[in-house]
Amino acid sequence: MLTNTIKIKDEEFFELKEIIYKASAITFAESKKYLLENRLSKRLQELNFNSFKEYLYYLKYDINRIKEMDTLLNLVTINETYFLRERQQMDHLMKSTIPAILTRGKKNIRIWSAACSTGEEPYSMAILLREYALSTRANYEIIGTDINTEVVDIAKKGVYRGMSFRGVPPNFQSTYFTQNGLVYEIKDEFKHRVRFQIGNLISHTLPAQVGKFDVIFCRNALIYFDIEGKQKVLDMFYNCLNTPGYLYLGHSESTIKIKSKFVLQNFGNGVFHIKE
Amino acid sequence: MNVRIEALANELAITVLDGVQRKDFEEVFSTLKGFTGGSIKVDLKNLQYIKSDIIAQLLALRRAADSKKAALKLVNLSDGVLSAFETANLTKHFTIEQDYGSYTVSELIELLHDDEQAEFISIHIGLNFNEQYRKALLDALKIDDPVLNEQALLSLGRAGDDASIDVIRSALASQYPNVVCAAVLVLGWLGDAASKEKLYELISSPEEAVSEACGASIALLSDDGDPARLKTLLKDSEPPLRKVIANALALINGGAAYNILKEMLSKETIDDVRSVLVRKISYFNNEDATNTLIEALDDSSRKVQETAAAGLERTGLRGGEERVFKKISGDDWVSYFAVRALGKHCSEKVADYLTQRYPNLSGKVRLAVVEVLGAASYCTSFLAERLNEDNEDIRREALSGLYRSNKPLAVEKAVQLAKGDPSWLVRFKAVEIIIAETPEGYRDILAEIRNSDANRYIQDKIDAVLGS
Numbered sequence: 001m002l003t004n005t006i007k008i009k010d011e012e013f014f015e016l017k018e019i020i021y022k023a024s025a026i027t028f029a030e031s032k033k034y035l036l037e038n039r040l041s042k043r044l045q046e047l048n049f050n051s052f053k054e055y056l057y058y059l060k061y062d063i064n065r066i067k068e069m070d071t072l073l074n075l076v077t078i079n080e081t082y083f084l085r086e087r088q089q090m091d092h093l094m095k096s097t098i099p100a101i102l103t104r105g106k107k108n109i110r111i112w113s114a115a116c117s118t119g120e121e122p123y124s125m126a127i128l129l130r131e132y133a134l135s136t137r138a139n140y141e142i143i144g145t146d147i148n149t150e151v152v153d154i155a156k157k158g159v160y161r162g163m164s165f166r167g168v169p170p171n172f173q174s175t176y177f178t179q180n181g182l183v184y185e186i187k188d189e190f191k192h193r194v195r196f197q198i199g200n201l202i203s204h205t206l207p208a209q210v211g212k213f214d215v216i217f218c219r220n221a222l223i224y225f226d227i228e229g230k231q232k233v234l235d236m237f238y239n240c241l242n243t244p245g246y247l248y249l250g251h252s253e254s255t256i257k258i259k260s261k262f263v264l265q266n267f268g269n270g271v272f273h274i275k276e
Numbered sequence: 277m278n279v280r281i282e283a284l285a286n287e288l289a290i291t292v293l294d295g296v297q298r299k300d301f302e303e304v305f306s307t308l309k310g311f312t313g314g315s316i317k318v319d320l321k322n323l324q325y326i327k328s329d330i331i332a333q334l335l336a337l338r339r340a341a342d343s344k345k346a347a348l349k350l351v352n353l354s355d356g357v358l359s360a361f362e363t364a365n366l367t368k369h370f371t372i373e374q375d376y377g378s379y380t381v382s383e384l385i386e387l388l389h390d391d392e393q394a395e396f397i398s399i400h401i402g403l404n405f406n407e408q409y410r411k412a413l414l415d416a417l418k419i420d421d422p423v424l425n426e427q428a429l430l431s432l433g434r435a436g437d438d439a440s441i442d443v444i445r446s447a448l449a450s451q452y453p454n455v456v457c458a459a460v461l462v463l464g465w466l467g468d469a470a471s472k473e474k475l476y477e478l479i480s481s482p483e484e485a486v487s488e489a490c491g492a493s494i495a496l497l498s499d500d501g502d503p504a505r506l507k508t509l510l511k512d513s514e515p516p517l518r519k520v521i522a523n524a525l526a527l528i529n530g531g532a533a534y535n536i537l538k539e540m541l542s543k544e545t546i547d548d549v550r551s552v553l554v555r556k557i558s559y560f561n562n563e564d565a566t567n568t569l570i571e572a573l574d575d576s577s578r579k580v581q582e583t584a585a586a587g588l589e590r591t592g593l594r595g596g597e598e599r600v601f602k603k604i605s606g607d608d609w610v611s612y613f614a615v616r617a618l619g620k621h622c623s624e625k626v627a628d629y630l631t632q633r634y635p636n637l638s639g640k641v642r643l644a645v646v647e648v649l650g651a652a653s654y655c656t657s658f659l660a661e662r663l664n665e666d667n668e669d670i671r672r673e674a675l676s677g678l679y680r681s682n683k684p685l686a687v688e689k690a691v692q693l694a695k696g697d698p699s700w701l702v703r704f705k706a707v708e709i710i711i712a713e714t715p716e717g718y719r720d721i722l723a724e725i726r727n728s729d730a731n732r733y734i735q736d737k738i739d740a741v742l743g744s
Binding site: 011014015029030031035038048049050057060061062080161162163166167182223226227230250251252253254256257 | 324325326328354355356357358359360362363364367372389391392395421422423424451452453454555582583586587589607609612613639640643669701704705708733
């Protein structure tokens with residue numbers, strides 16, 4: 001808020017965009033140029049740089065360039081989230097999808113929050129499993145992954161500020177969290193149900209690291225990929241799902257021009273994808 | 277029908293609603309037949325995603341608008357809709373804009389939750405502030421929602437709304453640090469001197485953002501007594517607070533603030549804080565500041581040396597060239613910034629020195645030399661030779677330098693490089709020069725490059741000139 005924004009020139013933007021794309025398959029449209037300026041200006045100033053050109057030199061020639069790539073990706077991939085965000089999909093998971101899996105006699109259910117940011121989504125699932133009285137009906141393993149090393153560290157700690165609780169029902173914090181001054185720590189019962197790890201969705205090794213799932217949530221992440229990236233990620237999700245398997249994407253995410261083997265199904269105001 | 281049409285004097289305003297169907301556009305095309313105005317605005321704010329048949333209707337609408345010589349623009353595309361346009365490679369076929377004026381007050385307040393849009397919306401509210409906005413923002417402050425509270429405060433601040441000062445002051449007691457931080461900043465913007473005591477209490481907050489905001493706002497509200505008062509806070513202070521005080525003093529500026537900063541620098545033992553102090557000193561325009569930075573080039577910390585060299589680029593060397601020459605060696609950031617500082621006033625003596633040293637330098641320091649010499653008119657042959665180097669950034673920088681110092685030669689080289697350089701970065705720069713200078717036959721040259729170059733940035737750049 002207190003940092004002067006350093007403007008990025010077109011050619012610098014294109015070059016930086018290519019560097020980020022090669023490392024993560026994340027693309028930044030021209031309309032998101034301001035986002036890079038806002039998120040990176042402070043970092044540039046810390047490094048004494050007055051222009052993005054100098055920062056590009058740093059990324060290309062400095063001895064610390066590999067480490068800086070992590071810092072860069074951490075800065076540009078932060079996505080703010082909160083508990084019970086876009087709740088209809090989570091309610092659908094609890095009311096329909098998990099009961100359907102249980103009906104087939106499955107006793108070990110694995111759920112993947114594939115772009116979990118600071119962990120609110122997978123912890124919300126762990127909480128809702130209890131609210132819907134599903135938590136004792138099977139063994140659940142919830143995995144949260146994110147490309148951003150800093151948000152994964154925050155998720156592992158499970159300590160949140162008030163910003164993470166906008167729009168939650170009354171008593172949500174007091175029931176599932178322990179307040180410590182201004183922060184709230186998720187209770188161990190839920191913390192132990194979720195495991196976090198760093199995961200780049202376009203990494204070839206990610207499927208082997210995470211294994212097979214019954215349900216995948218990947219919301220508001222595909223929007224940052226181009227067609228090729230989206231295709232790769234959706235194919236990977238398909239391969240990582242058991243049959244049947246369920247995929248929930250963000251409500252605004254388009255799969256136009258993507259060849260998908262999933263079957264799209266509507267529910268109320270939303271959609272989900274099934275591997276049949 | 278899921279399309280709302282409003283025919284104004286010179287504009288046809290079309291709002292597309294959620295659930296829109298292809299047939300809903302029949303009415304649009306029918307209205308368009310009798311429309312004689314100059315512009316058509318299609319508001320897509322209600323769509324979170326868009327189906328391909330609706331995109332097809334928008335393309336048809338664009339063709340219809342073209343035939344009537346009316347300018348069509350699409351406004352308020354959500355990320356999902358924009359992503360669909362990008363995926364279909366259609367963004368360059370439409371004028372796409374954000375138009376917050378199309379939203380109701382309550383829609384805009386809700387949108388303040390979107391961290392990517394919040395600042396733009398807040399600026400829009402500030403510029404169009406009225407009683408309706410004030411009421412909505414004050415209502416937003418009554419809700420227990422720290423994101424909304426923060427943005428509401430910032431919006432009131434951007435609107436310069438003194439009438440809400442009591443409410444803003446009361447937000448200093450919020451349990452949420454981001455809300456306190458926003459209130460602190462806004463009180464500074466509004467010049468609320470009565471809050472200064474409270475800001476002095478909060479400046480020691482363990483919340484870094486709150487502390488930083490207090491430093492900035494105290495500076496905005498400062499009078500002659502504040503540098504000395506800030507100095508008193510240094511006793512037994514932690515490093516983060518010392519950085520905050522350094523920033524506040526730099527913002528206050530003036531002799532008293534400068535002397536305190538210098539004294540702080542002489543006593544500071546933490547490298548990181550010393551680096552901040554050196555940076556802040558570089559914002560003072562006086563000879564002593566320059567000398568202090570030159571001395572800091574010999575600091576025990578590499579970080580401080582780098583900051584000092586970068587600061588010298590800001591202050592200029594004021595005759596300290598000889599001392600800076602000694603700092604230039606192989607490939608490090610001190611040398612890089614030192615070269616750039618020398619380049620601030622690149623005399624022939626400096627240019628000769630850098631040209632001679634160039635073969636012994638490497639990496640980014642060479643880049644800095646090429647950039648600095650690119651600004652000097654007497655280094656044309658040096659720059660032309662650099663176009664043959666292996667490093668793409670050096671070739672690009674040399675071409676940019678040539679363009680500044682010898683346009684005809686730069687254009688000649690640009691045509692060659694645009695067609696044959698292996699790096700798209702160099703080719704892009706070359707195409708930029710061709711487009712800017714329009715040499716004879718440039719359209720044919722660009723068309724030839726467009727046909728053979730697979731790089732999409734170069735293609736887009738040329739398409740913008742030749743049309744796609």
